Amino acid sequence: MNLYTNTVLFGHDATPRLIAFEMEGQDQVRIFAKKNGQVASTVASFTPFLLLANTTLLTDFPGGVEIEALQGENFFCYLARFPTLADLHKARQYLQRVTGKNPTASDAPYFYLSDPIQQYLILSGHTHFLEMSFHDLTRLQMDIEVYCSEGYEFPSPAREEDRIIVITLSDSTGWEAVLSGREMTEAEMLHEMVRVIRDRDPDVIEGHNLFRFDLEYIEARAKRHRVELHLGRDGSPLTGRASRMQIAERAITYRKYEIFGRHIVDTWILAQHYDVSARDLEGYGLKDVARHFDLAAEARTYIPPDKISWHFDHDPSTLMEYALDDVRETRAIAALLAPSYFVQAQIFPLSYQNVILRGNATKIDALLIREYLRQRHGIPSPSAGTEVLGGYTDVRYQGVATHILHCDVTSLYPSIMLHYQCFPVTDTLGVFPQVLQDLREFRVEAKRRAQEAGREEERVYLEALQATFKILINSFYGYLGFPMGHFNDFAQANRVTSIGRDLIRGIVDWLENQGCRIIEVDTDGLYFTLPDGMKPPAEDQLLNDLSATLPEGIRLELAGRYRSMFSYKMKNYALLDEQGKLIIKGSGLRSRGLELFQRQWMEETMLLLLRGEKEKISELTDRYRKDFDAHRFPVQMFMKTETLQDSLETYQQKVKGKKRNPAAHYELALKSARPYQPGDQISYYVSGQGVKVKVHQAAKLASQWDRERPDEHVEYYKAKLLDLYEKFKPFIEQEGLVPVRHEEKNG
Secondary structure (H helix, E strand, C coil), X not given: CCHHHCHHHHCCCCCCCEEEEEEECCCEEEEEEEECCEXXXXXXXXXXXXXXXXXXXXXXXXXXXXXXXXECCCCECEEEXXXXXXXXXXXXXXXXXXXXXXXXXXXXXXXXXXXXXXXXHHHHCCCCCCCCCHHHCCEEEEEEEECCCCCCCXXXXXXXXCCEEEEEEEECCCCEEEEECCCCCXXXXXXXXXXXXXXXXXXXXXXXXHHHHHHHHHHHHHHHHCCCCCCCCCCCCCEEEEEEEEEXXXXXXXXXXXXXXXXXXXHXXXXXXXXXXXCCCCCCCHXXXXXXXCCCCCCCCCCCHHHHHHHHHHCHHHHHHHHHHHHHHHHHHHHHXXXXXXXXXXXXXXXXXXXXXXXXXXXXXHHHHHHHHHCCECECCCCCCCCCCCCEEEECEEEEEEEEEEEEECCHHHHHHHHHCCCCCCCCCCHHHHHHHHHHHHHHHHXXXXXXXXXXXXXXXXXXXXXXXXXXXXXXXXXXXXXXXXXXXXXXXXXXXXXXXXXXXXXXHHHHHCCXXXXXXXXXXXXXXXXXXXXXXXXXXHHHHHHHCCCCCCCEEEEEEEEEEEEEECCEEEEEECCCCEEEECHHHHCCCCCHHHHHHHHHHHHHHHCCCHHHHHXXXXXXHHHHHCCCCCHHHCCEXXXXXXXXXXXXXXXXXXXXXXXXXXXXXXXXXXXXXXXCEXXXXXXXXXXXXXXXXXXXXXXXXXXXXXXECHHHHHHHHHHHHXXXXXXXXXXCEEECCCCCEEC
C-alpha cells in the first residue's frame, strides 16, 4: 500500500519530509524540511492567484497579471496569477469595487483564497510530512500558572498583581523544565521561555487552551514588561489575530496565534473535535480529558484552581509538581488525538495547524480544487441549495431494558453514494467518486495492516491513518450540502438521505418481524432487544441473515452489546456495558449547566436503574437531602460558574431597558466594585433561607463560602434535587419499557 503515489490524495509533488511553509516577502515561500533530526530551509518562488469567471473583469486593472484559460465550461474558467501578494490584494480590492461583491459572496464572479500558503500548496502540489511518522516531529508542550488577586474568582492579565508565577515546558524527548516565579521575576521567566523554545527548536508547540488563555496571557504580560516574544524560526515575534471556528453546533471565538516555521496545536480544540462524534466527555478541561482517556498518572498532583495563589505563597513545591503534571498530560493527550491531523496534513493543502482549525467540508473543497487546477480545469461556483432533509430518527420505547444490541450500517451515506452513484453533477472529471473510493479501499487496507503491525510506532500510525480515512469518508456526504463547497449538490444530498431513510426503515421492519424490539433509531444505527430467549450463536445468525437482505456494498456491523439501557428521550440515553461501565449520552442527561450535585445524583441514579436496583434511588435521594441539611457538601458541589459576556455598563442598560433579566454573576461583579470585564468568570452559590428566593439577590461569591460557617440556601438546593427526582420519577416507578407516542422525524 504505497499511499503517497496517489497524487489526488497526497498531492502531485511527493517531495518528502517537508514540515512547514511560510511566506517570505511578497513573492517567495520558505520551505522547512527535516532529515535525520536536522531542520533546513530553502526558498521557492510564489505567484499568488485568484480565479475569474471572465477576463473582462480585470481589463482596466492597472497592475501586472497573467491570465490562463482553463479547460471545461465551469464558472471559474480563468486562472489569474500575480507577481506579488501586494498585487493580488490590489486585484481583490479592484474586483470588489467593480463587481460590488465581497470575495465571500456566493455569487461573486471571482474566487479568492486569503491564505497564501494554501494557495502555494494547491498549485505546487506539496503537502506536509510525507514519509514521516508522527514521532519524527519535535513537539514541545507548555503551560502557565497565574496568580489571582484577592477578591477575584479568576485571574486577568490586565491586573498588575495577576502575574505569571510558573511556566512549565516539556517536549517529546521527555525533557522537562520549570520556570518558577519564586526564583525569577515575571519578565525574566518570559525571557527564559523564549530562549528555551529557540534552543529546543520544536516543530510543534502544544498546550491545553493555548489560544484562549495561555498565549493571550503571555502576550499581554510580555507587552507589560516589553519582552519581545521572538519565537519564530527566523527570529520573528509571535503574532495573533481574532478568529472564530465552528465545531458542530458550537461557534468558538479565539485568538489565532502563529509562529514562523512552527505549528501550534491546542489540545482543548482537539478534545472538542473528538467529542463531536463521541459525545462522552464530562468537560473539556485538561484534567477532565486526561481522566477520560485514563492518561492521568496515579500519583498526579491536584490543586483546586482557587488555591493556586495560596500554594505559590505557602507550598510552591506542590504547585511545581502540579504544573509539571499539566504538561505531561498535555503531551499524552496530543499523542493520542493529534496523529489523525498529522495524517490530514499529509493530504490537504493546508498547514498542520490549520487542518485542526478548518472544517472537513472546507478541506475536501481544497482537495478537489487542487486536483482540478492540476489538470488546468475550471472550477464550478457553489450551487444555491435548499434544506437537506436528515436521516430517519425515532424513539420507540422509554425506560430500562436489558440485553441490548447496538448495530449500525458501516459508513451508511458514503456507501449509498458509491452504490447508487450519488455524486455532484458539476464534478465532470470524476474526482469526487475517485477520492471516496480510494479512501474506502485505503481504510480497509490500513485496518488490516494495523492488526498485523509488528512495531508499535507503525501500528499507531496505521490506526491514525484508518481513523482519519473514516472521518473523511463520512464527511463527503456533508460536503454535498456545504453551501460554500464549489462541487456541492443539494439534490444529491437529499437523494442520499432519502435512500438512507428507506434502508434503515427496512432494517427496522425486518428486525421487528423477527420479534426484536427497536428502542431507538438514529440515522445509521439502532438499539434493540432480541427476541426472548435468543442467545449466541442464534443472535449472530440473526445479524447475518439481516445483512444478507441489504444491497451490495451496504454492510451492517455490531457496534456494541450492553447489559442494559435507559431510554430517556431522543438521543438521550444511558448504557451499562458488559464490564459494568456507565455510558451517558445526550445533553438532557449530562448538561454542563447543572450544578455538580445534580450531575452526580443523575449518574448514581442511572447506575442504579441500569443495575436493576431502583429501590435504592429513594435512599440515595434522602442521603443527598441529609447531606445538605448537615452542610456536608463542599461549595464545589453546588456552585455555578458563569462568564460575563457583556460589559457591566451594557448589562445595566439591558436590564434597565427590560431587554434581559438580572443575573447573579453580573450583580456580584457590580457589587464587588472591582474592574470586571467581558470574558471574566464568576463562581457563585445561593445563600440564605426562606421559601422564595431571587437568585440574583441571594447569590454570593463561591470564595466567600466558609466551611466553618456554611450559609448555602439548603431549602433552595433541596428543592432543585426534588425537581430532578420528580423529572425521573415516572421512569423509576415503571417496570421495563413503555411504548411512547410515535415520534418519527427526519433530522
